[in-house]
Amino acid sequence: MSELPTTFDEWVDNFGEWQQRVGFDPAWIGDFELSIKFDWERAGDVIEFGDYKGRTKWERSLQIPHQNIRDGLLSMITVQGDTEFASVEQQKHLLETAPSDYDRYAAARIMAEEQRHGWQMCYLLMTYFGQQGAREAQKLLERNAQEGSRLLGAFNRLMPHWLDFFCYTMFVDRDGKFQLGMLSTSGFKPLAASMGPMLKEESFHLGTGANGLRRIIKAGVIPLDMLQRYFNKWVSTAHDLFGTDTSTSAEWAYVWGIKGRWDERLKLENEQEVVKEYLNEESRGHYHDEIVAEVDKMNGLLPEGVTHLYVVHENFNRDIGANAGKRFTVEGEAFDGSEQEWEAYLGEFMPTAQDEEDLKELFEQEWIEFRAPTRMMIESGIGQIKA
Amino acid sequence: MIPVALYGIDTEQCEDFFNQFQELLDTVQHRYEKMLYMIRGKLKLEHLELIDEWSGYPQLVVHEEVAQEILSVLDIISYPDAALIESLLTIDGIDIMRLSLWLHFTTHVYPIWSEDACAGLQKLGLNAPFEEDIAAYGIYAGLIEAMKEYAPMDALPESPLPRQRLLEMALAEWSRRA
Numbered sequence: 332m333s334e335l336p337t338t339f340d341e342w343v344d345n346f347g348e349w350q351q352r353v354g355f356d357p358a359w360i361g362d363f364e365l366s367i368k369f370d371w372e373r374a375g376d377v378i379e380f381g382d383y384k385g386r387t388k389w390e391r392s393l394q395i396p397h398q399n400i401r402d403g404l405l406s407m408i409t410v411q412g413d414t415e416f417a418s419v420e421q422q423k424h425l426l427e428t429a430p431s432d433y434d435r436y437a438a439a440r441i442m443a444e445e446q447r448h449g450w451q452m453c454y455l456l457m458t459y460f461g462q463q464g465a466r467e468a469q470k471l472l473e474r475n476a477q478e479g480s481r482l483l484g485a486f487n488r489l490m491p492h493w494l495d496f497f498c499y500t501m502f503v504d505r506d507g508k509f510q511l512g513m514l515s516t517s518g519f520k521p522l523a524a525s526m527g528p529m530l531k532e533e534s535f536h537l538g539t540g541a542n543g544l545r546r547i548i549k550a551g552v553i554p555l556d557m558l559q560r561y562f563n564k565w566v567s568t569a570h571d572l573f574g575t576d577t578s579t580s581a582e583w584a585y586v587w588g589i590k591g592r593w594d595e596r597l598k599l600e601n602e603q604e605v606v607k608e609y610l611n612e613e614s615r616g617h618y619h620d621e622i623v624a625e626v627d628k629m630n631g632l633l634p635e636g637v638t639h640l641y642v643v644h645e646n647f648n649r650d651i652g653a654n655a656g657k658r659f660t661v662e663g664e665a666f667d668g669s670e671q672e673w674e675a676y677l678g679e680f681m682p683t684a685q686d687e688e689d690l691k692e693l694f695e696q697e698w699i700e701f702r703a704p705t706r707m708m709i710e711s712g713i714g715q716i717k718a
Numbered sequence: 719m720i721p722v723a724l725y726g727i728d729t730e731q732c733e734d735f736f737n738q739f740q741e742l743l744d745t746v747q748h749r750y751e752k753m754l755y756m757i758r759g760k761l762k763l764e765h766l767e768l769i770d771e772w773s774g775y776p777q778l779v780v781h782e783e784v785a786q787e788i789l790s791v792l793d794i795i796s797y798p799d800a801a802l803i804e805s806l807l808t809i810d811g812i813d814i815m816r817l818s819l820w821l822h823f824t825t826h827v828y829p830i831w832s833e834d835a836c837a838g839l840q841k842l843g844l845n846a847p848f849e850e851d852i853a854a855y856g857i858y859a860g861l862i863e864a865m866k867e868y869a870p871m872d873a874l875p876e877s878p879l880p881r882q883r884l885l886e887m888a889l890a891e892w893s894r895r896a
């Protein structure tokens with residue numbers, strides 16, 4: 332590990348070295364400003380749930396009553412930051428193969444915003460968590476998705492092409508939206524106040540994914556069964572991101588008031604009872620319902636009579652939780668067949684080597700509805716696109 | 719924090735507005751969305767004609783030099799500045815509405831000038847005059863930008879449309895509601 336930064340400015344210098352190391356040209360972010368943003372007004376003044384409900388939100392780590400709460404926060408902020416830098420490492424090579432300048436701009440802006448989110452998390456670590464925070468902030472720049480050393484499996488996956496990118500921004504970034512939403516009511520005020528600006532930026536990422544997939548469907552070049560397989564890959568990955576079932580860490584985070592449920596404020600207003608043992612399942616359920624609705628909207632673009640796209644059941648292809656490594660069909664039923672039959676089944680419902688080969692040819696065609704960049708996009712310098 | 723441009727806003731009304739935001743919208747706007755992506759490459763007079771056709775304006779009949787002036791202004795204007803387009807208002811057949819449509823479809827960030835959306839802003843306690851005055855349009859564009867910034871993180875729906883458009887439509891619908 333490099334020498335630990337002692338100030339945020341020192342960390343920023345190390346961040347510049349990280350950009351260089353992973354091959355991200357700082358010029359790609361154009362006029363985008365890497366900065367720290369807070370929405371203090373909507374962060375709330377009073378702890379909203381858990382055992383400390385009603386007390387003043389903590390504004391400094393020394394106000395946090397127990398070391399294990401500080402550790403829990405440190406861990407959550409670290410994981411969030413880790414995903415931000417990881418996604419840049421996963422995606423940056425895609426700039427070279429963007430289907431249009433419009434898409435190159437969108438990907439570069441997403442990567443700029445992910446880096447800002449990483450800055451935000453590191454700012455919290457450096458400002459509020461002393462030497463331990465500095466160590467974690469530094470480690471965020473040292474783990475690497477390409478080497479498979481990022482903290483969450485989904486963020487070590489390769490993203491070889493733009494179909495993966497659009498599925499990723501549609502399904503995996505949406506998990507990010509839920510995680511940020513659940514942290515937005517945190518009892519640690521600087522964390523809660525960080526979430527509003529991050530969530531607003533995250534919506535552009537989801538929009539890029541959803542619109543990209545809509546444009547792919549409209550172009551009609553990628554076969555729908557193939558598209559479905561890529562949906563299945565990234566949806567099941569995203570299901571994993573909500574964590575283990577009956578998670579005690581999620582339960583503790585709720586008890587301590589540092590991470591709430593999705594739509595916590597609305598649920599509190601409606602006096603909706605909290606089932607602390609199933610917090611991850613609950614948020615995964617909300618996520619699942621949301622993507623079902625989004626995919627249904629996409630089906631509206633399909634011609635009549637064709638098989639509709641769908642969202643796989645939460646049991647399918649899981650690496651985390653009670654069903655990790657178990658065999659379930661896309662409908663969620665236990666799979667009864669032999670090893671050979673299972674392999675054949677996966678070949679039908681998950682991307683195959685043949686799909687990857689076929690995609691090379693399909694990408695040579697007009698596989699996605701064209702979009703030209705606007706003048707504002709060009710002028711921003713983001714992605715360094717030219718008129 | 720309330721953006722400076724929104725000082726004086728009725729915060730309770732504003733909260734109600736954002737709570738109802740998604741109900742206020744008619745999100746299916748295929749014709750609009752199609753128009754949004756029809757402007758490609760360097761700005762040309764044909765692009766403005768497409769926008770005019772979309773919005774029902776009669777064909778603009780101007781001398782070549784005037785056309786060039788229009789294109790130059792639209793090309794160099796930089797969001798959120800609006801003052802630069804004032805000089806174009808002296809040309810026959812050009813009004814703020816038409817200019818706002820050109821700006822909107824060529825940049826995706828300037829809002830379309832709308833009497834109802836101004837009324838929606840007024841209902842929120844803001845000073846948003848709907849007058850044939852470039853300063854009024856500048857105020858309107860600034861207020862929409864500030865509303866975008868002030869919107870709670872979960873208020874605006876996932877939509878392929880620019881947020882300026884979503885706000886403009888929702889504000890217009892808001893003004894029509896009792």
